[in-house]
Amino acid sequence: MKNSNFYYNNPDNSVLLKSSRGYPKLGAIVDSGGVNFGIFTKNSTKVILELYQNFYDDIPSHVFELDPIKNKTGDIWHIYIHNIKHGQFYGWRVDGVYDPINGLRFNKYKLLSDPYAKAISGSYNWDEDSVYGYDKKSSLLDLSFSTIDSAKSPTKSVVIDDSVYDWEDDVHPRIPLKDLIIYEMNVRLFTMNPNSNIKNRGTFDGIIEKLSYLKDLGVNAVELMPIFEFNPNSIIRNNPITGEKLKDVWGYNPLAFFAVTGNYSNGLKIGEQVFLFKDFVKALHKEGFEIILDVVYNHTGEGNELGPTLSFRGIDNSVYYILSKNKRYYENYSGCGNTFNCNNTVVKNLIIDSLRYWVTEMHVDGFRFDLASILGRDSNGNWIGDLSLLKDIAEDPIISGSKLIAEGWDAAGGYFLGAFPEGWAEWNGKFRDSVRKFVRGDMGLTGEIACRIAGSEDLYGNKSPMASVNFITSHDGFTMWDLVSYNNKHNEENGENNQDGTNDNYSFNYGIEGETNNLDILKVRKQQIKNFFTILMISQGTPMIYMGDEFCRTQYGNNNAYCQDTIKNWVDWKRKDDFSDIFQFVRKVINFRKIHHTLRREHFFTGKDYSGDGIPDITWHGIKLNQPDFSYYSKSLAFMISGIDFVNQNVPPDNDIYVALNFYEKDLSFELPFLNNKSWFRVIDTYFDSPDDFLDFPQKVSNNYIVKTKSIIVLISK
Template identity: 85%
Template sequence: MNKNNNFFYYENPGSETLLKTEKGYPKLGATVDSEGVNFALFTKNGKKVWLELYQNFYDDKPSHIFELDPVKNKTGNVWHIYIHNIKHGQFYGWRVDGIYDPINGLRFNKYKLLSDPYAKAISGSYNWDDDAVYGYDKHSDLLDLSFSKIDSAISPTKSIVIDDSIYDWENDVHPRIPFKDLIIYELNVRLFTMNPNSKVNSRGTFEGLLEKLYHLKDLGVNAIELMPIFEFNPDSIIRTNPVTGEKLKDVWGYNPLVFFAVTGNYSNGLKIGEQVYLFKDFVKTLHKEGFEVILDVVYNHTGEGNELGPTLSFRGIDNPIYYILSENKRYYENYSGTGNTFNCNHTVVKNLIIDSLRYWVTEMHVDGFRFDLASILGRDPKGNWIGDLSLLKDIAEDPIISGSKLIAEGWDAAGGYFLGAFPEGWAEWNGKFRDAVRKFVKGDEGLVGEIACRIAGSEDLYGNKSPIASVNFVTSHDGFTMWDLVSYNEKHNEENGENNNDGANDNYSFNYGIEGETDDEEILKIRKKQIKNFFTILMISQGTPMIYMGDEFCRTQHGNNNAYCQDTIKNWVDWNRLNKFNDIFLFVKKLIDFRKKHHTLRRDHFFTGKDYTGDGIPDITWHGVKLNNPDFSYNSKSLAFMISGIDFADQTYSPDNDIYVAMNFFEEDLIFELPKERNWYRVIDTFFESPNDFLDFPQRVYNNYKVKSKSIIVLISK
């Protein structure tokens, strides 16, 4: 070790560079300025901390090693050091030594080079097959109670210093599309363009997605919700496909390893930092084209898995701080269903998550977040729901994150279901909307009352907020695609290698005579009609609609309702189906445009049912085959309603058309009386095939309308 006044350093004998250091300051991560970089790491229970610099990401020997002085280089539980004359692009990693006692939750191992939890980029790729990344001896009968002395620096995954200030955003601003006007499109970056028939030059990347942006603009969506893009290991699954024998891949990316680092898996290049700026280019382009960018973020668990998982970062930095441990501290609570649960309401972890969100808003310019298994963020370390006292409240009230869209998945894998219970400022995926619409369209009984509630914005759930808090969807990445919803009675997840035990069993699906794909014209006709019914209900409902990628042209996953591990052509979006099902695409496109043109479908307040003008017309009226006589009985399968074009609660809106909708899911046709004193024009009748299912020039109808079995009509007044 060399010493020079207050500066000190360890130097690899092969290095020729002497680096001047100072004690630094306790700002976590790697902070760049004109003179050098400040590094800081939190660990409460760690006894010794080293920072290592690497000349190349593939080096297994550092160029410099700095042992931090627990007196000079420590403030509270934050260890820090400032190093002069290093800059953007520097590779580095941390080591933390302490007690290795898994029985009591301590898993320190100085032989493991650890990723910085605040790293903004990670080089190379993780390798779960390498014994070096495990804190224990994988070949020992003691399993994780054993100890590994293999140096994990052999891995190419080094943290990278990133200087965000050198990127030119060119006056980019957040679009700030009002929540009520959002039409969200959920997609996976790789799956969206990986199929050769996507005909993009850069398949499976952010750039490839931009090459397909014309399709999304044509469709009419205005917010793209990206499935996870935090750094993750696509090779983390050890199982193979029992049908093909090929190794399964974590293609969805729901096992994050660093919460600040955009993955290099969706960019071309060496993954040595350029992925950060490529993502910024991506966001800047989307903003210029009028799209908001929403990230599906996973803060409830990490990719380090259970007690037999690798030691990559949090586990080796301070295991009992970052994770919720079970009563037997050797093991992890598993509210996420993935092996561990992040300790989200510990102060240090809360700050980490909020800092991450702030980074994505300020430096990456994203517009919102969808939180995977968000109910975990509302649990205390004992698993109790604490809602308004939790991190959820802190996020919603944070002055920097404020203004961003916050969308929660209101349930978790441990049975927590807190739909409607999230603090002010949160919208939620409405799983009850999904299930009710699926069952109603299928023809189940006992749903008319609930479907009315869901169409009106789910006031039973969000009555203290607004209809826009309800993110309405029929399908998402979890579960069947919309086409599979009308093509399969049962899930077919055999190729996932879990004996078809994974994925939801309650899909509320129906195949209409044949399981899977068919050329039977009658079956195809009813399937298409049901697809149009799903989309029609979605787009005429109060709330915020979300579409899953490819549903607009009947994408199939061949019956797999949990395709998280299928990086194959069977799971890649098949763009040939856009031509095959162009009639469905045109219908959905017109529906989206219809919603945009009628503000009465996009209210940010609930209906009252009151007649404000004395003309006998409330803001919404419910009907059956007879006017003002809806059938809410258990056996009913039909419902009609009329929405007034006048927004009584907000007089700033000019009068819109009145909209009348009748839905019939009985097996026989029904004749519905139409509201009097209006001239009605038919826009939609899902019974007809294209182009008569959606009329560009609405046709006048009189007095009543025969709604065919399993069909929906939409009329407007003029």
């Protein structure tokens, strides 16, 4: 049965749908009369929209072949379908030349996800040959052509009407960067362990069940590792030790930039995941938490030339991806097989539209951009910084006000820390590395550690200390406990011959590789954990901690646990009891930062004496007053921060704060600065065991203080 550009293929569904020209808007836009569908493709010759009654159907209920005159404006193909609504399943077929040598990979046999789809149904199955654009059995590999129809895959795009959701009175908390304490987590790993003692393990709801814990810890923002739709079953290797199939548990291979994954919600994954995520956001906002998404726009999960054809590759491969000179292949600045063409106008608009959607319709508060330097490269790979998409994002009137945090490096050797446009904060990798090495006892770092503690003015002098997101650990690399328990990475279970993951961990095991019951080793490891958290919380900038570090979570030496969806990688909540002393210390040092605004300045120290009493805003010392040792062999440092902020006089006076760090192999006696009509009181001494490591009632100290080896003291004036 044929009616104009409409083909009816399913006699079991006798509804005749009326179509009209539609308008050039991308995605599936719902109104009272139906849905407008739009898709960009420049180099194709034919575009077909298919509707499906059920997500598991492999035969469409309706097929619409778009007219290149009537249903096309510029390079946007569009059509309006009357009398359909929220929940409709659909997919695109895009036909054209299949010529991989010249970067063209059109294949009409592949049902493609809408790049603007707000939900994807079902689960991806890459074991099926049908999702590949080439014949996997052919010796020609991707130069061959597959005629297997991929509609048998349950992954259909889903029409979503966001207007039906009631946000009630939800608003963005808008916590200033200076007051933010970020907690990075993976939704699944955080609560998947049975000893998390919650009902909805491994889900957004599971995080809600743990909100009281997060509030008690003192963090106020959760940074979620990727939640865009991805395929957990994309890894084809097995664990060489257990034989179990490896899983992509981190999700850094996105397949749809508007669609929240159904992997973290309870349900059938047919659209309800969108509203369950909104419930999650609303619940966290009510408790005063911000939500920051770790977003991956630098590449997609379609991989290299041997990957599946799921969306972008089949829609217009040479537009969406940066191709090599031999256009059969992809540039791989991401290290994940392909590189998204982020400074192509169409792709730039897609990314900005995606960010706008997450801000306006999903109410998230900010974004951490994975391998963000790729977004600052042109199509030839050159860094263009202020002329790039990065600038457009920072100046976008809708995205404005959201937190923008960059990972300032990529897998192709780009390292642009401090070079991001105004409006961007950055993961400070130099802070991470210098603190790790200094605490380990390396030499030649005293001057740099002073710079990092003071807010990294060498990197962010034209911005603010708050542009520095300070961290010791993150999902990339060792956990903090593993940092003091392993000399070497142990990634054997990843199935890559321990070749994956960085070798530059700046770690030390203090005598035994891995877990131990040796009390002397456990004491020094705990001491170093407290040293890390103390430096993190007394440094100028925005602190971030990684899930479970507050109670010594271990990944058993795996510093690249992206493929480990096992109990060894799930957060072990029993360790909160086993290391309750560390948890209490971390909770208290976070609160210490909160109550002392002098640790959260929005401007850099000047070193000047504004008061005329001889006390600058910061003074540097060694074991002798005003004699810091910045020589190569130095392993100690002390400083005093004035409680009076003469640059920002809107804040009330705070306590003066004195900090001494000793990473020599011996104890050192530090002279303390003289105070007029005040005395020094000890709050922190990381050498002592709990509860003496952090005193709830600070104790008065004399004019000298012996700082034990591998320990830090923090004093306040009263």
